Amino acid sequence: MxxxxxxxxxxxxxxxxxxxxxxxSTLPILSNVLIESKDKSLKITATDLDLIFIQNISxxxxxxxxxxxxxxxxxxxxxRKFSNEKKINFNLINENKINLESDKSSFNLNCLKxxxxxxxxxxxxxxxxxxxxxxxxxxxxxxxFSVSNDETRHYLSGIFLHLTENDNKKFLTGxxxxxxxxxxxxxxxxxxxxxxxxxxxxxTIFQLCSLLEDYDGEVKxxxxxxxxxxxxxxxxxxxxxxxxxxxxxxxVIPKDNQKKLEIDLKPFLxxxxxxxxxxxxxxxxxxxxxxxxxxxxxxxxxxxGDGKESLSVKFGHEIDISFNPRYLIDxxxxxxxxxxxxxxxxxxxPALIKDPSDFxxxxxxxxxxx
Numbered sequence: 597m598x599x600x601x602x603x604x605x606x607x608x609x610x611x612x613x614x615x616x617x618x619x620x621s622t623l624p625i626l627s628n629v630l631i632e633s634k635d636k637s638l639k640i641t642a643t644d645l646d647l648i649f650i651q652n653i654s655x656x657x658x659x660x661x662x663x664x665x666x667x668x669x670x671x672x673x674x675x676r677k678f679s680n681e682k683k684i685n686f687n688l689i690n691e692n693k694i695n696l697e698s699d700k701s702s703f704n705l706n707c708l709k710x711x712x713x714x715x716x717x718x719x720x721x722x723x724x725x726x727x728x729x730x731x732x733x734x735x736x737x738x739x740x741f742s743v744s745n746d747e748t749r750h751y752l753s754g755i756f757l758h759l760t761e762n763d764n765k766k767f768l769t770g771x772x773x774x775x776x777x778x779x780x781x782x783x784x785x786x787x788x789x790x791x792x793x794x795x796x797x798x799x800t801i802f803q804l805c806s807l808l809e810d811y812d813g814e815v816k817x818x819x820x821x822x823x824x825x826x827x828x829x830x831x832x833x834x835x836x837x838x839x840x841x842x843x844x845x846x847x848v849i850p851k852d853n854q855k856k857l858e859i860d861l862k863p864f865l866x867x868x869x870x871x872x873x874x875x876x877x878x879x880x881x882x883x884x885x886x887x888x889x890x891x892x893x894x895x896x897x898x899x900x901g902d903g904k905e906s907l908s909v910k911f912g913h914e915i916d917i918s919f920n921p922r923y924l925i926d927x928x929x930x931x932x933x934x935x936x937x938x939x940x941x942x943x944x945x946p947a948l949i950k951d952p953s954d955f956x957x958x959x960x961x962x963x964x965x966x
Contacts, residue, residue: 597662597688599633601653603678603698606638609651610672612831613642615803616649617668628665630713631686633658641715642668647800648715650832657683663710664688671696674703724818725789727768729828732815733808735770736801738781738957741926743798744774751840755801758793759785767956771845777923778848779930781957794824795838804833848960850948853939857886858910861936865928871895871903872921881918881964886911886940895921917943918964927959 613629621627621644630641638653674696678684684698688707695704736755744752752773760769760782767782768791804826808815816827819837826833871893872882885892891909896902917940928936933953940947949959 597633598659600657600683600685601638603682603684605653607675609640613668614672616642616647618644625708625712629668630665632663634661646836648834652830662688664707665710665713666694666705666707723790726814726816729808729811729813729815731783735781735783736805739770739772739779740801742772742777742779754795754797754838756795756842759791776962778960797838800835850946853941853948855913855940857938859936861934867905868921868924871905874900874903882921883918885916887914915940923961
C-alpha cells in the first residue's frame with residue numbers, strides 16, 4: 597500500500613476517530629484506525645464496537661492499493677504536528693510496519709492486520725429518510741444537556757427519538773431527562789417516514805453533533821431494530837441503540853402551571869450565574885423569591901458565603917422556590933430569543949420553561965427542597 601494524502605484532510609478525519617475510540621480499550625485492535633486505499637479514495641474507519649465512524653477522503657494519490665491498521669492516537673499526534681496542507685506519503689513496508697513521511701520527517705509505526713479489525717457492513721436500506729443537518733443538530737442540542745449520567749438507569753442515558761402528531765402534522769420529537777429535569781424538542785416533518793421509536797446513546801449524540809457542526813446539507817438516516825446509520829458528506833456514522841423502555845414523559849409535563857414569570861433572558865442568565873458563584877459546585881439551591889414584578893435571587897453556602905441579586909420581572913403573584921442553578925443555566929443557555937418564560941404552580945411543583953421564540957421546545961425542572 598502506497599499513497600499520498602493532504603495533511604489537513606487526514607487530521608480532520610483522525611480527530612473524529614479520536615472521539616470514537618475508547619482510551620482504555622482492552623483489545624489492542626480497537627485502539628487502531630483501519631486505513632484502506634482503493635478506487636482513488638482513502639477510507640478511514642474507527643470503532644468501539646458500539647459506534648462506527650467511516651470517512652472516505654477523496655483527492656488521494658494512490659500508487660498501490662492496500663489496507664492496514666495502526667494506532668489512532670499516535671498517528672493523530674504525528675499528523676497534527678506536520679505542516680498544514682502538506683502532503684503526507686504513506687508506504688506499507690510489511691504487514692507489521694507502515695512508514696509515513698512529510699518534508700524532512702519520517703516515522704515507522706507498528707501495524708496490526710486489517711483482517712483483525714472488527715467491522716460489519718449491514719443493509720440499512722429499508723427505513724431510509726432524509727433530514728437537513730441543521731434540523732437534526734438543533735433537535736439534539738436542545739435535548740442533550742438533560743441526558744442522564746446515571747449508569748444504573750441506562751434507558752435515560754440517551755435521547756428518546758420518536759414520531760408524534762399534532763393538528764394532523766407529523767413531528768420527529770426528541771426527549772431527554774435525568775429525572776430532575778427534562779428537555780423536549782420537535783421538528784416538523786414534510787414527508788411521511790417509517791421510524792420506530794429509539795433511544796440514541798449519549799456518546800453517539802455528541803459525536804454526531806460535532807460532525808454536523810461542520811456540515812450544512814442533507815443527512816440520510818436509516819435504522820434497523822437495534823442500530824441506526826447516518827450518512828452525509830462522505831461520512832458514515834453507525835451506532836447501536838440503547839435497549840430499554842423510555843418512561844412516559846408526557847405525565848411529567850405540568851398541566852396547570854398558571855403563574856407566568858417573564859424575564860429578559862440575558863440579565864437572568866448572567867444574574868443566576870453570578871449569584872451561583874458562591875456555590876462551589878453549583879449544587880446549592882438557588883432561591884427565587886418572587887413578589888410583584890420583583891425577583892430576588894440568593895444562594896447560601898456554609899463554607900464560602902452567600903450572594904444576592906434582584907431583577908425586575910413580569911410576575912403578578914408571590915412565590916418562594918429553589919432550583920439547582922446549573923439546571924437553570926443549562927436551559928437558559930439553549931434558548932434562542934431575548935426572553936424566557938417560566939410557568940409556576942407552587943414551591944413544591946415542577947416548573948415549565950418555554951422559549952417564546954421557539955414553540956417547538958419546552959423544558960421541565962424539579963424544584964429543590966428547602
